[in-house]
Amino acid sequence: MRKTLSVAVFGGLLAVSALAGCGSSDDSAKGGDGGSGDKIVLGFSQVGAESGWRTANTESIKASADAAGITLKFANANGKQEQQIADIRSFITQGVDVIAFSPVVTSGWDAVLKEAKDADIPVVLTDRAVDSQDTSLYKSFIGSDFKLEGKKAGEWLLKQYEGKNEPVNIVELQGTTGSAPALDRQSGFQEAIKANPNLKIVKSQTGDFKRADGKTVMEAFLQSEKDIDVLYAHNDDMGLGAIEAIKAAGKKPGTDIKIITVDAVKDGMTALAAGEINFIVECSPLLGDQLMQTVKKVKAGESVEQRIVTEETTFTQEQAKEALPTRKY
Numbered sequence: 001m002r003k004t005l006s007v008a009v010f011g012g013l014l015a016v017s018a019l020a021g022c023g024s025s026d027d028s029a030k031g032g033d034g035g036s037g038d039k040i041v042l043g044f045s046q047v048g049a050e051s052g053w054r055t056a057n058t059e060s061i062k063a064s065a066d067a068a069g070i071t072l073k074f075a076n077a078n079g080k081q082e083q084q085i086a087d088i089r090s091f092i093t094q095g096v097d098v099i100a101f102s103p104v105v106t107s108g109w110d111a112v113l114k115e116a117k118d119a120d121i122p123v124v125l126t127d128r129a130v131d132s133q134d135t136s137l138y139k140s141f142i143g144s145d146f147k148l149e150g151k152k153a154g155e156w157l158l159k160q161y162e163g164k165n166e167p168v169n170i171v172e173l174q175g176t177t178g179s180a181p182a183l184d185r186q187s188g189f190q191e192a193i194k195a196n197p198n199l200k201i202v203k204s205q206t207g208d209f210k211r212a213d214g215k216t217v218m219e220a221f222l223q224s225e226k227d228i229d230v231l232y233a234h235n236d237d238m239g240l241g242a243i244e245a246i247k248a249a250g251k252k253p254g255t256d257i258k259i260i261t262v263d264a265v266k267d268g269m270t271a272l273a274a275g276e277i278n279f280i281v282e283c284s285p286l287l288g289d290q291l292m293q294t295v296k297k298v299k300a301g302e303s304v305e306q307r308i309v310t311e312e313t314t315f316t317q318e319q320a321k322e323a324l325p326t327r328k329y
């Protein structure tokens with residue numbers, strides 16, 4: 001079996017190719033659009049509309065499909081895996097050319113992925129990973145390295161307490177339970193802060209990546225924990241909800257409680273520039289163009305990179321002030 005490993009940077013995305021015997025025409029799409037025309041038909045199942053990030057991601061996918069001349073069938077699962085599975089099954093029945101989806105959670109996809117494979121409809125994962133052992137069930141996975149994002153958040157915090165010998169109480173707002181970003185941002189952060197035993201996560205609960213839930217959970221944290229030094233929120237929206245709770249409790253976000261979030265959407269960056277958040281790890285939602293390029297290749301029977309990693313940065317308060325005027329999302 002032929003195995004190749006290659007790395008290339010293009011369009012702000014890092015493509016890491018791990019191809020095992022990847023051929024060309026024999027794995028092209030055969031689903032077709034009912035033979036009605038030349039336009040590629042892409043069925044896309046989106047997680048939902050839980051955050052500013054998700055809104056920007058949906059806009060990116062729709063705009064890029066339009067620009068690429070791809071007919072997009074878009075389904076919103078409203079955060080429910082059963083709905084996503086039903087949407088994917090419907091795409092199979094309709095005989096779309098390619099299916100793409102952002103899986104709400106990591107597990108439970110093997111059966112529907114096999115159904116797509118049996119129907120000769122290639123699948124591309126975007127944004128979030130699945131835990132399927134059989135990687136032949138999808139052609140490519142385009143998205144961030146969530147573990148690295150968590151690590152960057154933890155490393156920034158480590159630096160803040162370098163050389164200090166004081167207990168640091170951290171509360172964590174996790175993303176959707178069982179989702180790849182929640183699992184990886186948690187483990188990456190935990191691994192990084194291990195280097196300083198004074199840094200302790202005293203409370204950790206899901207806020208489902210939503211602003212309202214971030215607020216409610218933070219209210220509960222503030223009631224049960226007297227001394228909270230740091231909030232680590234797995235996305236901006238939960239952090240922004242928590243800021244409301246912190247203010248209502250008479251504390252100053254960013255000063256009395258240090259806040260670290262992930263995403264760097266405009267609302268988060270605005271709060272960072274205003275001093276209410278201390279550090280943001282970027283997670284880019286602009287995956288549309290790369291997805292459409294991959295869809296075209298897959299449909300043409302060309303080989304594609306099995307893993308395409310989004311390139312991302314981090315922002316301090318000063319960097320947010322500079323970046324805000326040209327921020328796209």
Ligand code: AHR
Pocket residue numbers: 050051052053054127128181209234235236262263283
């Ligand atoms: O999967 C990406 C995550 O999902 C984003 O960080 C979060 O805001 C979104 O809801």
